[in-house]
Amino acid sequence: MLEELEALLSQARDAIIQAPDLSALEKVRIRLLGRKGELTSLLRRMNQLPPDQRPLVGQRANAVKEELEQLLTHREDELKNRALAARLQAEALDVTLPGRAFTLGHTHPLTLVLEEIERVFLGLGFSVVEGPEVELDWYNFEALNIPKDHPARDMQDTFFITEEILLRTHTSPVQVRVLERLAPRLPVKVIAPGKVYRRDDDATHSPMFHQIEGLAVDRHIRFSDLKGILLTFAQEIFGGGTRLRFRPSYFPFTEPSAEVDISCVICGGEGCRVCKGTGWLEILGAGMVHPRVLEVSGYDTSTCRGFAFGLGIERVAMLKYGINDLRLFFGNDWRFLSQF
Ligand code: PHE
Numbered sequence: 281m282l283e284e285l286e287a288l289l290s291q292a293r294d295a296i297i298q299a300p301d302l303s304a305l306e307k308v309r310i311r312l313l314g315r316k317g318e319l320t321s322l323l324r325r326m327n328q329l330p331p332d333q334r335p336l337v338g339q340r341a342n343a344v345k346e347e348l349e350q351l352l353t354h355r356e357d358e359l360k361n362r363a364l365a366a367r368l369q370a371e372a373l374d375v376t377l378p379g380r381a382f383t384l385g386h387t388h389p390l391t392l393v394l395e396e397i398e399r400v401f402l403g404l405g406f407s408v409v410e411g412p413e414v415e416l417d418w419y420n421f422e423a424l425n426i427p428k429d430h431p432a433r434d435m436q437d438t439f440f441i442t443e444e445i446l447l448r449t450h451t452s453p454v455q456v457r458v459l460e461r462l463a464p465r466l467p468v469k470v471i472a473p474g475k476v477y478r479r480d481d482d483a484t485h486s487p488m489f490h491q492i493e494g495l496a497v498d499r500h501i502r503f504s505d506l507k508g509i510l511l512t513f514a515q516e517i518f519g520g521g522t523r524l525r526f527r528p529s530y531f532p533f534t535e536p537s538a539e540v541d542i543s544c545v546i547c548g549g550e551g552c553r554v555c556k557g558t559g560w561l562e563i564l565g566a567g568m569v570h571p572r573v574l575e576v577s578g579y580d581t582s583t584c585r586g587f588a589f590g591l592g593i594e595r596v597a598m599l600k601y602g603i604n605d606l607r608l609f610f611g612n613d614w615r616f617l618s619q620f
Pocket of ligand 1: 449450451452531534565566567588589590591
């Protein structure tokens, strides 16, 4: 019986070691140690042995059982580890893949230019104010000395909402709103940036664009103050060598009025394609505030005067960054926008 035990042990060892997976191993375990298993039935036959042999065989049988249990546990661990390793391998994440880049938005070129212009005027003592984009005819035209039948209304093709309500065609109505609110206090020194709307649409005109209005009113404001302020602005934005040219013009709300040019930012005044050979680029309209505008807003023109100007922000940005199509600002093309 001892030989039988040894034979069983050595066969069982092989079977355990060779069990290819956990379910095969479980079958081996049942075959050996189950209720009808090989070792179990062998032990049952122990009572057929002569009593003096029983202790010895019994001892050996217990040792064999213990060894088989250990072998089974060991193999089970081994197979479990292997299965786990295989699963980990199969479900592996490739952590060497580069992560998805997270793109942050940034400042639009028009906002960039606007902020730069604001910084210049804040440095010159101006405050920033805003007015509504949906405006009354009164502020957009009437109070600016442009009555209903005035031909100057044709200069700005207007989006009307009702007869009296419209989308503002310029930022000049903010002049009137500010004066009305502050009258008769002095001095008034504000800039008013914002969106304006006109029925225009081509490479250099968009139905919506941006302006900055400037307004200064005080006891002794003169045209030369306007010139000085605008020269400082132009040189801060376009460089120290920039020169200005004032051409007589007409706006109903300023008198005298001027169209203001800067020396060409591309050729410096020599004449090139951008300035069409003239050496000058028009960037804004300006003038001394018309007395009637001051009076309708509650100011006494015997004690104060003012200047005003209106500047196109797109125009400044196009010249500053060398952009040749206005529509690029509003096209939301990432390739364009990411350059700023
Ligand atoms: N509002 C005028 C325009 O849009 C510009 C301007 C503003 C002219 C202030 C004079 C004074 O054309």
